[in-house]
Amino acid sequence: MVNAYAPIDELGRALRAKEVSSVELAKFYLDRLEKFGARLGAVVTLTRERALREAEAADRDLAAGNTQNRPLLGIPYGVKDLLATKGIPTTWGAEPFRNQVFDYDAAVVEKLTNGGAVLVAKLAMVELAGGFGYNNADASFTGPGRTPWNTGFWSGGSSSGPAAAVAAGLVPFAIGSETSGSIITPAAFSGVTGLRPTYGAVSRFGAMALSWTMDKIGPMARSAADCNTIYGVLVGEDERDPTTARVFPSGRASWVSNLVLARAANKRFAKIGIVKGTWENAQPAVRAAFFTSVEVLRKLGHTVTEIDYPDLPHGPTTSLIIRAEGASAFEDILRDGRAKQLREVADRTGGYASSAILAIDYIRAMRVRAKIREALLKLFEQVDIVAAPARSTVAYPIGPNFDEVYKDVKSGPSVIGSMNLLGAPAVAMPNGFGDNDLPASIQLNSAPASEPMLMNVAIHYQQSTYHHTKTPPGFS
Amino acid sequence: MSRSSRRHFAKLVVVWSAATPVAAVLRDPTAATGVAALHTDVVKREFGQHLTEADLAALAKQLQERAAQIETLRRFKLQNSDEPDVTFSAGTRRW
Numbered sequence: 001m002v003n004a005y006a007p008i009d010e011l012g013r014a015l016r017a018k019e020v021s022s023v024e025l026a027k028f029y030l031d032r033l034e035k036f037g038a039r040l041g042a043v044v045t046l047t048r049e050r051a052l053r054e055a056e057a058a059d060r061d062l063a064a065g066n067t068q069n070r071p072l073l074g075i076p077y078g079v080k081d082l083l084a085t086k087g088i089p090t091t092w093g094a095e096p097f098r099n100q101v102f103d104y105d106a107a108v109v110e111k112l113t114n115g116g117a118v119l120v121a122k123l124a125m126v127e128l129a130g131g132f133g134y135n136n137a138d139a140s141f142t143g144p145g146r147t148p149w150n151t152g153f154w155s156g157g158s159s160s161g162p163a164a165a166v167a168a169g170l171v172p173f174a175i176g177s178e179t180s181g182s183i184i185t186p187a188a189f190s191g192v193t194g195l196r197p198t199y200g201a202v203s204r205f206g207a208m209a210l211s212w213t214m215d216k217i218g219p220m221a222r223s224a225a226d227c228n229t230i231y232g233v234l235v236g237e238d239e240r241d242p243t244t245a246r247v248f249p250s251g252r253a254s255w256v257s258n259l260v261l262a263r264a265a266n267k268r269f270a271k272i273g274i275v276k277g278t279w280e281n282a283q284p285a286v287r288a289a290f291f292t293s294v295e296v297l298r299k300l301g302h303t304v305t306e307i308d309y310p311d312l313p314h315g316p317t318t319s320l321i322i323r324a325e326g327a328s329a330f331e332d333i334l335r336d337g338r339a340k341q342l343r344e345v346a347d348r349t350g351g352y353a354s355s356a357i358l359a360i361d362y363i364r365a366m367r368v369r370a371k372i373r374e375a376l377l378k379l380f381e382q383v384d385i386v387a388a389p390a391r392s393t394v395a396y397p398i399g400p401n402f403d404e405v406y407k408d409v410k411s412g413p414s415v416i417g418s419m420n421l422l423g424a425p426a427v428a429m430p431n432g433f434g435d436n437d438l439p440a441s442i443q444l445n446s447a448p449a450s451e452p453m454l455m456n457v458a459i460h461y462q463q464s465t466y467h468h469t470k471t472p473p474g475f476s
Numbered sequence: 477m478s479r480s481s482r483r484h485f486a487k488l489v490v491v492w493s494a495a496t497p498v499a500a501v502l503r504d505p506t507a508a509t510g511v512a513a514l515h516t517d518v519v520k521r522e523f524g525q526h527l528t529e530a531d532l533a534a535l536a537k538q539l540q541e542r543a544a545q546i547e548t549l550r551r552f553k554l555q556n557s558d559e560p561d562v563t564f565s566a567g568t569r570r571w
Contacts, residue, residue: 133538213562313552316545323542337526346538349531352523353538356515361546366560368552373561421561 002028004169005471008075008226009258011172015062015074022058022074026051026118029076032170033121036475039151041143042164044081045122047088051076054118061116071229073116078171080159081122082129082208083109083217092208093140093158094127096338106206107238108175108217115233123161123174127342129182130158131210131326132350135401139344144398147190148472150436153395156186162220163190168475173221173230177207179214180318180420184443187220187428189395191439193468194220195227195455198448199423200247201254202231203238211325213366214318214420223468224427224458225258231451232257248449256452261459268456272297272444273307273383277412282392289432289440290389296464297387302457307383309413310375313368318417320357320365327354369421376422380447385457387444388415390428394438419445427458430467439467512539 002020003010014020030048037043058074067073084090084102091097105113112119124142126134137144137154145160147153148168155164159176163186166174176183178196187194195218202217209215219230232255237244248254260266274294279287298304330351333339339351379386392411396402419426426445434440446454462468516536520527527535 313548316548319545320542320549334523334526337523340526340531345534349527349535350538352519352527352531353515353535353542355522356519356539357542357546361549363560364549364552364554366562367554367558368549370559370561371552371554 004028004032005222006172007223008071008172008221008229011075012071012073016067022055022062022118023052025074026055026076026120029120029171033165036168036170037121037165040146040148040155040164040168041140042124042145042155042161042168042170043121044091044124044142044161045089047085047119047121050088051118051120054113058116058118070116072112072233074118075172076118076120077112077173077175078121078123078162078165079109079119079175080125080162080177082125082177083175084206085109085119085122088122090122091141092128093125093142095141095341095343096333098141102206104206107203107240108234109206111233120171121165123165125161126158127344127347128326128330129177129179129208129210131179131322131330132339132342132347132354133323134344134350135346135403136344137396137398139347141343145186146398147395147438148475149191149438153397153436153438154189156189156395158182159186159220163187163192163194166190166192166220166222168472173219173226175217176220177215177217178420179211179216179322181416183218183220184390184416184426184428188390188439188441191430191441191470191472192220192222193224193227193430194218194428195224195231196426197231197235197451198247198425200243201425201449201451202234203236203241203244205238205240209329211322211329213325214322224429224455224462225262227427228255228258228261228455228459231255252449253452254449256455258459261452261456262463266456267301267460268453269301269303270384270453270457271382272302272304272385272387273379274304275309275386275388275413275415276306277309278388278392278415281410281412282389283394283406283409283434285432285434286389286392286394286440289434290442293431293442293461294387296461300460300464305383307379307386309415310372310379312372312375312418314372314414314418314421317365317368317372318414318421320361321369321421323354324357324362324365327351327357372418372421376418376424377447384453385444385446386415386419387442390441390443394434394436394440415443415445422448424448425451425454427454429458429462430470431465432467509540512536512543515539
């Protein structure tokens with residue numbers, strides 16, 4: 001009997017002990033995806049044929065003992081449907097690309113395949129990763145993603161399918177992407193753990209481009225330890241993506257294994273800054289969960305202080321850069337009119353509006369971005385980690401537009417946007433529940449190329465808490 | 477962009493520069509409406525065959541919101557030496 005919510009190391013141990021085969025695991029998760037995927041709007045394509053082929057190969061490797069340094073060998077996973085997969089549709093969540101098929105795998109899929117992981121599904125996403133400014137959860141040709149904690153609410157975007165599928169135990173882990181919030185937000189709304197790596201740490205070859213200067217790919221899983229294991233497989237230079245060159249300074253580790261990080265002797269005591277303005281007007285339960293987490297971090301020996309966030313135009317800068325680059329990335333569907341086939345009303349005109357951004361304004365935004373980067377790097381000279389509620393509210397309801405709900409809530413400084421401008425890594429972890437039995441979450445951000453320290457703190461935090469082990473009712 | 481639309485765009489820019497300089501926009505928030513309207517016209521010229529009147533109305537609203545963001549950025553003081561956050565490399569890539 002397989003536990004759908006088992007962590008990766010437990011699944012790996014069961015595979016190596018021959019308590020279960022990779023083919024059995026793949027069939028188990030394929031059945032769950034088939035049974036629950038549609039209810040959550042989480043699945044675009046089941047990759048059954050490829051999965052069984054890869055699982056059989058994994059079983060052969062397990063039998064032959066070819067397991068060294070392959071922590072994901074035989075373990076099923078899903079990918080956000082913006083990653084190219086050879087011969088299988090890659091839809092970018094958008095009607096105009098519904099029948100798009102590439103003849104190669106994205107770099108991350110290649111790495112996972114080489115590591116023996118088993119692709120079971122292409123998972124749903126907000127159309128074009130939200131680059132045209134959607135204002136409603138129903139923004140994918142597969143319909144809205146639903147959080148399994150309460151299916152009347154959104155699973156978050158744009159990695160809506162990966163988050164919902166992991167949360168409901170339909171896959172042990174998934175790969176998402178973030179331009180500004182697309183891993184952190186769905187991780188928060190779906191109650192899973194998500195890691196947004198440093199810009200350039202993971203190759204984007206074969207991934208849909210929305211914003212060349214901001215797109216990142218990262219894991220979503222049931223724990224920080226699982227995310228770290230997956231990240232260890234994904235991280236590394238790739239000559240097909242020049243942004244991956246020299247991300248980690250010489251002599252600095254890009255990844256450290258869970259075994260090493262989890263040792264009590266290796267526990268890092270970090271200086272954590274909690275951002276003033278991010279909790280004061282958050283939903284009360286979100287605020288309470290955040291301060292409970294802060295207390296846990298204090299008790300673990302970290303130094304926690306309140307910090308003033310640099311007062312800079314983070315939001316407008318983020319928005320202008322993504323919109324301008326997005327309009328260029330999708331100029332073809334603006335010119336031939338296919339943008340009008342997009343699902344969400346604001347998306348149908350948003351790309352056209354972005355086409356009117358003047359070059360001088362885009363360049364100004366990139367100049368302001370340099371100022372923001374400078375200010376945030378200075379902040380990271382004072383603290384190791386910048387913490388805040390991952391989102392100031394729980395998930396949005398499905399139906400009304402985003403700007404029609406939670407009007408009394410203010411999120412304060414745009415930590416997600418500014419940290420994405422910097423290209424900094426972050427982890428979002430569930431930390432309690434709020435209104436309508438929906439999960440709340442904390443985000444920890446650290447300086448670029450500091451993942452081992454960030455994951456050290458995150459793993460030790462989850463060793464002292466239980467939120468990430470909770471499972472939603474109704475998906476057994 | 478076609479030659480005729482380039483000419484039209486150039487005219488619009490001249491009109492816009494003369495009619496709604498940034499300082500005027502800053503002084504009078506309603507002037508931003510003019511900029512948004514002008515940008516809507518540019519989009520209409522460029523992509524109008526794909527856009528209905530309702531689309532154009534929605535687009536004008538989006539451009540109005542964008543104009544506010546752009547004004548926030550324009551108020552941010554920059555020096556001549558402040559470079560964009562991108563580095564051009566003269567063919568010395570590692571690969």
